[in-house]
Amino acid sequence: MTFLGIDIGTSGVKALLIDADGKALGEASAPAVEPVRPQPGWSEQNPADWWAATLGAVDKLKQSHPRELAAVKGIGLSGHMHGATLLGxxxxxxxxxxxxxxxxxxxxxxxxxxxxxALRELAGNIAMPGFTAPKIAWVRKNEPEIFRQIRKVLLPKAYVRLLLTGEHVEDMSDGAGTLWMDVARRDWSDALLGVTGLGREHMPRLVEGSAVSAELKAEYAARWGMTGPVVVAGGAGDNAAAACGIGAIRPGEGFVSLGTSGVLFVSNESFSPNTEGAVHAFCHAVPDTWHQMGVILSATDSLNWLSRITGRKQAELSGEAESQFKGPGETIFLPYLSGERTPHNNANARGSFTGLSQSSDPAQLAQAVMEGVSFAMRDCQRVLNDAGTRIDRLLAVGGGSKSALWLKLLATNLDMEIALPEDGDFGGALGAARLGLCAATGARPADVMTMPPILRTIAPDQSLSAAYSDHYARYRALYSAIEEARS
Incomplete structure (x- = not known):
């Protein structure tokens, strides 16, 4: 008996097979067509691209691990959150x-x-442009002919689930990111839906992430050689799935994610909103558990941007920055290329470099980018601390965690040890597979969501702490000064 985790990202899909003991058996990935930006500040993607990448990734597993894939009894899904997929x-x-x-x-x-x-009280979150509900409010106003045709609104992984199973279903963690849920009650809110002109009939059915949501269609079971019923778990939004993958489901356990966006995540035993600091408070993917997140919109995406404008590969930029690193640089980078969530809640914020000189080179700019993202994560930690949140354990996940320098900068600025899992780049897929295991076998999430093997632990560099505290103070002062000048 095996289990399959599918992680649907904006840049592609990752699929991971695990056995009944949670051991990884094989993985595959397939790229998706990159999002487009029809206007400044906009970001859109064709849902067909997620589906093509999903089929591509699982088909690759059929080629490389046919016997293991045929033994799958449970599938879990993870996906990028908040996306408004409108179906007629x-x-x-x-x-x-x-x-x-x-x-x-x-x-x-x-x-x-x-x-x-009462919106913030019900949703536990500030209304932010990144969430799903405001997007529908925009469509209602600006694309009324589209709005009139809406029959269902699905999040990205729920759309993939629909094609896999024929069912409209969403899990609690992803649903909590729509701004349509009463997060404390773990149910859709009629009042929140009504603000955008929708009702419960437009929403998918809600299930817990570790519960059965539907069964895989026979045509896909046959395509991949699977026999007998194959259940699909509720699954999780990408961050909650990563938490399941690294075992962060108990209070005080958390992770820092360096993906396209950046996340500082901590699990909570109860619903704990803190809207003043633009902290996200969502349902976790396991029953009777919630979590908080500080979220920044451009983490590795900031380095992606620098790569595009310099014509240098990301790995090359980060490698050169690491090889010449001597401590805080003169240049400071504000990573607000797509606006910002935590702590500013400002969709119109913009990124900037300050302290440039004739000697500034791509490697120094790359260091400034990594420092700026680390400072933004320090901002997230600050507002979580302001809310009285405790973080006992922190693991690193995401593509940026491959950079030793970035991890050192994070550990130093957060003043916490950071553990790096062996498979940090597949946290979402692993968490999804674990949820699939729970759904198929009835196993308790607490018994399944354990910490994976740790590759190494990164300690704060105390010799740099004071210098980075000074650098961080300058970073914080720049936001207000620049925004005031722009207004």
């Missing part, structure tokens, strides 16, 4: 999905909060 009659996709890092709906956020003063 017969589940026809009405327009490109508006993604998590799309900032067009800032005005609609203010209008929603004015229309429903």
């Amino acid at each position: 009659e017969n589940d026809t996709v009405l327009r490109p999905c508006i993604l998590w890092n799309d900032g067009r709906s800032a005005k609609e956020c203010a209008e929603m909060e004015a229309a429903l003063p």
Whole structure:
């Protein structure tokens, strides 16, 4: 008996096979067409690209691990959160999905909060353009002909689930990121839905992430050589799935993610909102558990941007920055290329370099980018601490965790040891597979969601702590000064 985790990202899909003991048996990936930006601040993607990449990744596993794939009894799904996938009659996709890092709906956020003063209390979160509901408010106002045709609104992984199973279902963790859920009650809120002109009939059915959501269609079971019923778990939003993959489901356990976006995540035993600091408070993917997140919109995406404008590969830039690293540089980078969530809640914020000189080179800019992202994560830690949140253990996941320098900068600025799992780049897929295991076997999440083997632990560099505290103070002062100058 084996289990399959599928992690649907904006840049591609990763598929991971595990056995009944949680051991990884094989993995495969397939790229997706990159998101497009029709206007500044917008970000969209064709849902068909996720489906093509999903089929491509699992088909690769069929080629490389046919026997193990045939033994799959449970599938878990992980996916990028908040994306508004609008379906009409017969589940026809009405327009490109508006993604998590799309900032067009800032005005609609203010209008929603004015229309429903209890919004923050119900949702546990500030209305931000990244969430799903404001995107629908924008569509309602600017694309009324599309809005009138809406029959269902699905998040990215729920759309892939629909094609795999024929069912409209979502898990609690992803649902909590829509701004339509009463997060404390783990249910859709009629009041929140009503603000955007929708009702429960437009929403998928909610299940816990470790529960059965549906069964795989016979045609895909046959395609991949699977026999007997294959259940699909509720699954999780990408961050909750990563937490399941690295065992962060108990209070005080957390991780720092250096993916396209950046996340400082901590598990909570109860619903713990802190909207003043723009902290996200969501349902976890396992029952009776919640979590908080500080979220920044451009983590490795900041290095991706630098790579594009310099024509240098990301690995080359980070490698050169590490080889010449001597401590804090003169240049400071504000990583607000797509606006920012925590702690500023400002979709119109923009990135900047300060302290440039004739001697500034791509390696120094890369160091500044990694420092700026580390400072943004320090901002997230600060507002979590302000809320009284305790972080006992921190692991690193995401593509940026491959950089030894970036991990050193994070550990030093957060003043915490950071553990690096052996398979840090597959946290979401591993968490999804673990949820699939729970759904198929009835196993307790606490018995399954254990810490994976640790490759190494990165300690703060105390010799740099004071210098980086000074550098961070300058970083914090720049945001207000620059935003004031832009206004």
